Amino acid sequence: MIGAKIEKKALKLGYMPLSDCLPLLVAQQQGFFAKQGLNVELQQEVSWANIRDKVIVGHFDGAHMLAPMVLASSVGLGGLKKPLITAFSLGLNGNALTVSNSLHQQLYDTNKDTFEYAHTLKQLIQQRKDHGLPALVFATVYPYSCHNLQLRYWLGSAGIDPDNDIELVILPPSQMVDHLKLQHIDGFLAGAPWNSVAILQGIGHCLLTGADIWQNSPEKVLAVTQEWAEENPNTHHALIRALYEACHWLENNAAKALPLLEQYLSLSSPLIDQECLVPAITGEYVFSNSEQERKVPGTLIFNRLMANFPWLSHAQWIADQMKRWGWLPKNIDCDELIIQCYRPDIYRAALNHIRLPTSDYQENINNHNNS
Amino acid sequence: MTPVRVMLVDDTPTRSAILEQALRDQGLTVVCRLESAQGLIKNVEVHQPDIIIMDLESPDRDTLENMTVLNQHNPKPVIMFSDEDNSQIVSQAVQAGVSAYIIDGLNPHKVKPIMDVAIARFREYQALKKELKQTRDQLADRKIIDKAKGLLMKTRGLDEEQAYHAMRKMAMDKSKPIAEIAQNILSVMELLSP
Numbered sequence: 407m408i409g410a411k412i413e414k415k416a417l418k419l420g421y422m423p424l425s426d427c428l429p430l431l432v433a434q435q436q437g438f439f440a441k442q443g444l445n446v447e448l449q450q451e452v453s454w455a456n457i458r459d460k461v462i463v464g465h466f467d468g469a470h471m472l473a474p475m476v477l478a479s480s481v482g483l484g485g486l487k488k489p490l491i492t493a494f495s496l497g498l499n500g501n502a503l504t505v506s507n508s509l510h511q512q513l514y515d516t517n518k519d520t521f522e523y524a525h526t527l528k529q530l531i532q533q534r535k536d537h538g539l540p541a542l543v544f545a546t547v548y549p550y551s552c553h554n555l556q557l558r559y560w561l562g563s564a565g566i567d568p569d570n571d572i573e574l575v576i577l578p579p580s581q582m583v584d585h586l587k588l589q590h591i592d593g594f595l596a597g598a599p600w601n602s603v604a605i606l607q608g609i610g611h612c613l614l615t616g617a618d619i620w621q622n623s624p625e626k627v628l629a630v631t632q633e634w635a636e637e638n639p640n641t642h643h644a645l646i647r648a649l650y651e652a653c654h655w656l657e658n659n660a661a662k663a664l665p666l667l668e669q670y671l672s673l674s675s676p677l678i679d680q681e682c683l684v685p686a687i688t689g690e691y692v693f694s695n696s697e698q699e700r701k702v703p704g705t706l707i708f709n710r711l712m713a714n715f716p717w718l719s720h721a722q723w724i725a726d727q728m729k730r731w732g733w734l735p736k737n738i739d740c741d742e743l744i745i746q747c748y749r750p751d752i753y754r755a756a757l758n759h760i761r762l763p764t765s766d767y768q769e770n771i772n773n774h775n776n777s
Numbered sequence: 778m779t780p781v782r783v784m785l786v787d788d789t790p791t792r793s794a795i796l797e798q799a800l801r802d803q804g805l806t807v808v809c810r811l812e813s814a815q816g817l818i819k820n821v822e823v824h825q826p827d828i829i830i831m832d833l834e835s836p837d838r839d840t841l842e843n844m845t846v847l848n849q850h851n852p853k854p855v856i857m858f859s860d861e862d863n864s865q866i867v868s869q870a871v872q873a874g875v876s877a878y879i880i881d882g883l884n885p886h887k888v889k890p891i892m893d894v895a896i897a898r899f900r901e902y903q904a905l906k907k908e909l910k911q912t913r914d915q916l917a918d919r920k921i922i923d924k925a926k927g928l929l930m931k932t933r934g935l936d937e938e939q940a941y942h943a944m945r946k947m948a949m950d951k952s953k954p955i956a957e958i959a960q961n962i963l964s965v966m967e968l969l970s971p
Contacts, residue, residue, distance in 0.1 A: 485842075
């Protein structure tokens with residue numbers, strides 16, 4: 407309820423230096439947190455594991471988190487078992503698959519006529535096997551991430567077994583470009599701005615964006631522990647309202663936020679400048695530094711299309727994919743897990759003054775390009 | 778009984794050297810000390826540690842986390858104390874800036890003493906670093922204050938005590954640290970000097 411007493415005013419929120427942390431930065435800079443009576447301290451982190459651990463032990467009240475981590479931590483995958491929840495999606499899309507120039511050339515040489523890169527890649531993998539060449543190496547940012555799930559889904563769509571036909575590694579986003587340049591990896595699926603950094607430096611070539619795999623897919627969410635949400639319901643609502651206002655502001659003012667984003671992101675890497683931040687946020691996505699004609703509209707959606715609603719159908723897809731790869735314990739009831747982790751009811755209560763969807767499930771969920 | 782094999786990943790060599798010594802004193806074997814996760818997976822395969830202790834400030838932690846979902850032929854690390862009851866020690870570890878991964882098979886009872894040592898050394902290092910910074914800041918402040926004092930004596934014809942007193946009064950009036958006042962004086966004088 408608006409105007410309800412806030413249980414906790416001073417909050418600490420963690421984030422990773424990526425383009426989609428922008429709603430948090432904007433909420434701080436534009437005073438949206440303060441407007442809700444919150445005094446927020448933002449803390450930049452270096453790994454998703456740190457984000458998770460600090461939320462779980464209570465050093466952070468909440469954080470910018472990979473959507474699948476909420477489910478993974480709730481069942482104790484890869485770490486401490488503690489129920490996490492999300493009632494707010496920080497936006498949609500933003501990921502892309504960038505491959506080395508040499509892999510791009512090989513794909514092109516293998517099949518000039520079609521953009522069915524996944525099937526061409528399958529052919530190429532077979533050719534490499536026949537010639538006794540080492541497996542191709544692809545990197546994503548975290549095991550329980552939309553990046554990893556998207557890449558595996560895309561590979562699977564062409565019959566490529568991500569666990570046996572290629573090597574999948576995990577690298578921090580800020581190291582992707584260097585590893586691609588040094589040929590340690592042949593490609594990576596990561597979020598903005600790292601694809602644009604590789605492309606603008608002429609090191610890689612973007613094969614496809616995450617939206618080509620799943621249009622308007624979930625990405626980062628505001629995660630808190632279930633315990634925290636129960637103890638601080640009004641604070642949680644205030645936080646959601648502030649972030650909603652930031653996302654709404656961003657929808658119309660993304661260009662204005664670029665200096666702010668650069669200021670925060672460049673703290674973590676000297677490779678980041680404003681130019682590489684533009685494509686995913688405001689401008690048109692550039693796939694290669696030589697192919698100017700192939701551009702698509704900006705990939706990150708901060709607010710429109712009900713981007714902030716924590717759709718149960720998003721959680722459903724994530725849980726289904728985690729199950730598909732055998733990550734979820736056999737005794738887990740997926741439907742229960744989804745309802746426990748994704749909380750549209752809290753979103754609805756916090757934002758009862760805006761237009762809300764009638765259902766908690768998005769109908770066109772199966773509108774995947776590669777399904 | 779074979780000693781527990783520990784691997785350290787820390788980009789601060791002084792700290793990991795201190796920790797290595799402390800662990801050796803406890804009869805443990807430090808099999809490998811890495812400054813980054815470059816070649817991390819390979820090193821785990823080669824050195825077969827029972828436990829990996831890692832600096833929380835290392836972005837390479839996520840790389841290591843992947844081993845929790847990796848296939849069977851690799852050792853399978855589990856973040857420390859998956860047991861929910863141990864959240865307090867986890868909290869202490871996070872506070873101290875250290876994380877650990879246990880490889881399957883290590884007796885959980887052996888983990889706590891190792892973690893206690895790691896947490897203690899990381900804390901000690903934090904305290905040392907803080908102390909060093911304070912000392913450095915104080916030294917730097919002293920230099921600035923002395924310089925500003927000298928300038929006031931020269932330009933205003935004050936003696937040392939009067940110059941210091943003038944700055945201290947201004948600091949109290951404006952409720953700002955005297956070093957900041959001194960810095961302001963130096964900046965203004967620099968601006969006005971021909």
